[in-house]
Amino acid sequence: MTDTTSVPRVAAFRPRLLAPGAADADYRPVLAADDLPPGALIRVTVNEQDVLLAHTPNGIYAVDDRCPHMAAPLSIGVLDGCIVACPLHNGRFDLESGDPAQMPTTGGLDPDGVYHPTWSPPGSPDKPEPPGKKAEARRLTRIRRFRYYPVRIRSGQIEIALPD
Numbered sequence: 777m778t779d780t781t782s783v784p785r786v787a788a789f790r791p792r793l794l795a796p797g798a799a800d801a802d803y804r805p806v807l808a809a810d811d812l813p814p815g816a817l818i819r820v821t822v823n824e825q826d827v828l829l830a831h832t833p834n835g836i837y838a839v840d841d842r843c844p845h846m847a848a849p850l851s852i853g854v855l856d857g858c859i860v861a862c863p864l865h866n867g868r869f870d871l872e873s874g875d876p877a878q879m880p881t882t883g884g885l886d887p888d889g890v891y892h893p894t895w896s897p898p899g900s901p902d903k904p905e906p907p908g909k910k911a912e913a914r915r916l917t918r919i920r921r922f923r924y925y926p927v928r929i930r931s932g933q934i935e936i937a938l939p940d
């Protein structure tokens with residue numbers, strides 16, 4: 777009988793989170809599966825595109841290695857279950873759902889590109905965004921920043937479907 781207990785699983789994600797072009801992309805090997813143990817976060821770079829590999833209890837996810845909030849590399853963050861914590865402003869994002877688990881207190885964009893205002897304590901008045909180019913830039917930025925790539929494992933290699 778073959779022992780499959782050590783073969784890593786691939787995590788499923790919601791179809792709406794698929795990266796543009798990934799459905800038709802060829803798979804390419806990016807890392808030996810043994811180099812991504814459970815709980816690990818690793819950046820792989822293909823054609824100047826940085827991808828985060830995360831080995832969660834659900835299996836392996838591959839997403840762009842940039843925080844939805846302000847694009848910091850999540851690969852140097854902390855993985856707790858399926859929640860990845862960003863090193864820059866302590867935003868926390870759920871790889872299973874693609875949603876924020878905790879927005880940074882600075883406010884900013886969530887993975888769907890929806891703006892969240894600056895946090896204020898319960899019972900305190902909202903903190904208005906100071907007018908200016910920064911606020912305007914945040915309002916006009918509307919892209920989904922958590923984009924998922926299909927993953928498979930072949931011959932001990934993690935492969936991802938990455939558009940050219």
Ligand code: FES
Nearest residue numbers: 843846862865867
């Ligand atoms: S850049 Fe990640 S929480 Fe701000």
